[in-house]
Amino acid sequence: MYILAFxxxxxxxxxxxxxxxxxxxxxxxxQYFHSEYGGxxxxxxSREHLRSISEITEKALSEAGIRIKDIDMxxxxxEPGLIGxxxxxxxxxxxxAVSLKIPFVPINHIQAHIYSSFIQxxxxxxxxxxxxxxGGHTLLIYVEDYFKHxxxxxxxxxAAGEAFDKAAKMLxxxxxxxxxxxEFAKRGNPEFHKFPLANIKRSKFDFSFSGIKTSVLYFLKxxxxxxxxxxxxxxxxxxxxxxxxxxxxxxKTKKAAEEYRTKNISISGGVSANTGLKEKFxxxxxxxxxxxxxxxxxxxxxxxxxxxxxxxxxxxxxxxxFFKDASFKTMAMPRFDFNSI
Ligand code: KG4
Ligand code: ZN
Numbered sequence: 001m002y003i004l005a006f007x008x009x010x011x012x013x014x015x016x017x018x019x020x021x022x023x024x025x026x027x028x029x030x031q032y033f034h035s036e037y038g039g040x041x042x043x044x045x046s047r048e049h050l051r052s053i054s055e056i057t058e059k060a061l062s063e064a065g066i067r068i069k070d071i072d073m074x075x076x077x078x079e080p081g082l083i084g085x086x087x088x089x090x091x092x093x094x095x096x097a098v099s100l101k102i103p104f105v106p107i108n109h110i111q112a113h114i115y116s117s118f119i120q121x122x123x124x125x126x127x128x129x130x131x132x133x134x135g136g137h138t139l140l141i142y143v144e145d146y147f148k149h150x151x152x153x154x155x156x157x158x159a160a161g162e163a164f165d166k167a168a169k170m171l172x173x174x175x176x177x178x179x180x181x182x183e184f185a186k187r188g189n190p191e192f193h194k195f196p197l198a199n200i201k202r203s204k205f206d207f208s209f210s211g212i213k214t215s216v217l218y219f220l221k222x223x224x225x226x227x228x229x230x231x232x233x234x235x236x237x238x239x240x241x242x243x244x245x246x247x248x249x250x251x252k253t254k255k256a257a258e259e260y261r262t263k264n265i266s267i268s269g270g271v272s273a274n275t276g277l278k279e280k281f282x283x284x285x286x287x288x289x290x291x292x293x294x295x296x297x298x299x300x301x302x303x304x305x306x307x308x309x310x311x312x313x314x315x316x317x318x319x320x321x322f323f324k325d326a327s328f329k330t331m332a333m334p335r336f337d338f339n340s341i
Contacts, residue, residue, distance in 0.1 A: 005307030008089030009081025016303035017064035024064035026304035035175040046084035075310035078106030116305035117266040117292035134269030135161035153205030163209035172227030188239030195244035266292040273299040
C-alpha cells in the first residue's frame with residue numbers, strides 16, 4: 001500500500017510517501033523566518049503552508065519515484081495545532097483524496113509523535129512508556145498496545161521545548177532555542193549552577209518548567225548577565241539549564257516505566273533530538289531497557305510520522321471497514337481531548 005501523508009500543524013510544511021510502514025520520502029520545509037519574531041506567527045505560518053504545499057507534495061512523490069495515481073490512501077494531521085495551519089494540509093489532503101477517489105485518514109499529531117519512534121526500525125515491543133516532548137506538548141503516556149493509550153502526566157505550565165526556547169531567548173540566543181542550547185551545552189559545565197527541579201503536587205507524573213525558567217531569569221539578573229552569543233559563561237548556563245531539564249524528564253519517565261513494569265521507553269517530539277537527553281536514556285540500555293528514539297528528521301514535526309500512524313491504524317482495524325470509516329471521517333474535525341489520544 002502506498003500512502004501520501006501531510007503535516008502542517010505548526011511551522012513545518014511536510015509531505016511524505018510510504019510503502020506500508022517504510023518511509024520512501026519525507027520532505028520538510030521549516031519556516032525558519034519566524035525566528036525574527038521570537039515565535040511562530042500563526043497567520044504567516046498558514047500563508048507559507050499555502051504557498052509551498054503543492055511543491056512539497058511534488059517533491060515527496062518524485063523523491064519516492066511514485067506517481068500520484070499509484071497512491072492508495074491519504075493522511076493528514078487533523079488536530080491539535082494552529083487552526084489556520086492545520087486547515088491548509090487537511091483540506092489539501094482531503095481534496096486530493098476526493099479527486100483520486102481514495103480514502104482519507106485524519107491523524108492526531110500526538111499519536112503521530114508516539115509512533116514516530118518506530119520509523120525505519122526493525123521491531124518494537126508493547127507495552128511501552130512514551131515521553132513526548134515538543135514545543136507545544138509534554139506528555140507521559142502508557143502505551144499498552146496499538147492505540148491503547150493511557151495518559152499519565154502532562155505539563156502544568158510550559159512545554160519542555162517552550163522552556164528551552166524561553167531560556168534561549170533570555171540568553172539572547174535566538175529561536176528555536178533547543179538546538180542552540182544543545183550545542184552550547186556540549187561546551188559547558190552542567191554542574192556550574194543548580195537550577196531547581198519542580199515538585200508538582202497534582203500528580204507524580206506531571207511536569208512543570210516555569211520554575212526552572214524563572215530561576216534562569218533571576219540567576220541572570222543576579223550575575224548581571226550581558227547577552228553575548230558565545231562565551232564560557234553562556235556555555236555553562238546552557239549546560240546547567242539543560243541538565244535540570246533532562247533530570248526532570250528522565251526521572252519521571254523512568255519512574256513511570258518502573259511503576260508500569262515495562263523496560264520499553266520511547267521518547268519523541270522536537271526535544272527528543274537533544275543530545276544530552278538521548279545520552280541519558282541510552283545509558284538505560286545497559287540495564288536491559290529498550291530505548292526507542294526517532295532519527296532527528298522524524299523527531300521534529302514531519303509527515304513521515306503521520307503516514308506511519310495511518311498505516312498502523314489501517315493494519316489494526318479490519319481493512320475494508322476501515323476504508324469506509326476513513327472516508328466518512330473526511331467530513332468531520334473531531335474535538336481534541338487529551339484523554340482520547
Ligand atoms: O515537535 P516539534 O518540531 O514541534 C512541535 O510540535 O512543537 O518541536 C519543536 C521544539 C522547539 O521548542 C525546539 O526548541 C525543540 O523542539 N528542539 C530541541 C532540540 N531540537 C528541537 N530542544 C532541545 N534540544 C534539541 N536538540
Ligand atoms: Zn509536534
